[in-house]
Amino acid sequence: MATSAVVFDLDGTLVDSASDIAEAVNRTLEDLSLPRVSEATVRSWIGEGVRKLVTTALNDAGSERTLDEVMPTFMRHYRDCLLRSPQLYDGVVETLQALRQRGLPMAICTNKPAALVPPLLEHLDIAGFFAHIIGGDSLPQRKPAAEPLLHTATLLGQPVQACLMVGDSATDLGAADNAGMPIVLVRYGYPRDLDLDATDAVAVIDALPELLGHLA
Template sequence: MSRLAVHAVLFDLDGTLIDSAPDLAGAGNEMRAARGLPLLPLAHFRPMVGSGARGMLGRALQVQPGDADFETLRDEFLSRYEARMTRETRLFDAMRPVLDALREAAWPWGIVTNKATRFSAPLVQALGLGREAATLVCGDTTPHAKPHPAPLLEAARRMNVEPVRCVYVGDDLRDVQAGRAAGMRTVAAAWGYLGDGERIETWGADHVIESPGQLLKLLALA
């Protein structure tokens, strides 16, 4: 595995840095319970967490964008999620040594997510990551969301690091597309939610890693 000549790391949030699936799935199951439907296992929701409300509603109630009641149900889902989004969500255990190593090496790192600021900012603060991350760029920070490169370029600008000296780590095809478009090195996180689309090996990332610890080897920090 070749090492990456970079000086800063950007992470996707859900499925890469944190495991938010229990609370997102929990909001979906709350909607089912309110309608007298049986609860579904976390494994039913988990692959679609990266798709946000759209994915969760598809799994919970089999509704999709364009359906007559989709927007009303989406608003209900988001309200339920906002009320519980810090209940079970945690930093992936294996990410803690990675963040500690970045701190010890004085490498800046940040978060670039398509999740709206309304949810991302309080969640990052609640998990204690706001004290560590050099920047947080959300889905509504720039005029475009991933796979557009604008959010990643904004994060690099805020950290005062050239995009070519950054690596972006994410668990979705859009992360790889955005990173490549921004001129960054890309790492696909195979421990993430991944969705039900193309296989991770076909995304075109510079590297695919099975665990966070492998990132430290890529960065020559382990």
């Protein structure tokens, strides 16, 4: 089936935001009188939503504080750090422009809280490319559940099989597999323990412009 729409993950696929997320985590840990952790460590935690991120950080630090106690502090720091130093990956703007020229509608499906996505896209000057945004709190389910991608396809008015997901992690792969949506994976994001070359992805690409050669 021909590709009629493209659905992008955000962090690790379009935007390198790990430094800012790590700073938000570390400011939270400091507020709890806990030691900071490396950016590389936080990178390995990104992708399953903010509640799982904070849970992992608390467990790693051996803290007995509850998630509900800590989340307001983390969200304050997350908002404060959102636009601190995010960077688009190489070739993102050119790829989005090429997809728009081909008439393909695009959407974001991310586990980042939905309210934080538009300010980030606007800061990076790519907000106008996307018809819809589904965040990690837009539905009761989040990736790797199928529902976010199924809902995104519905919003785009396209069959699931005609949409192409673009992501970087096992969370994205699981969501695509569960939804029956083909996926292209990027090597440069936050794959954690995912063996990219052992997946059933349409392709694994080194830079986003390579996506244009893998549209059905």
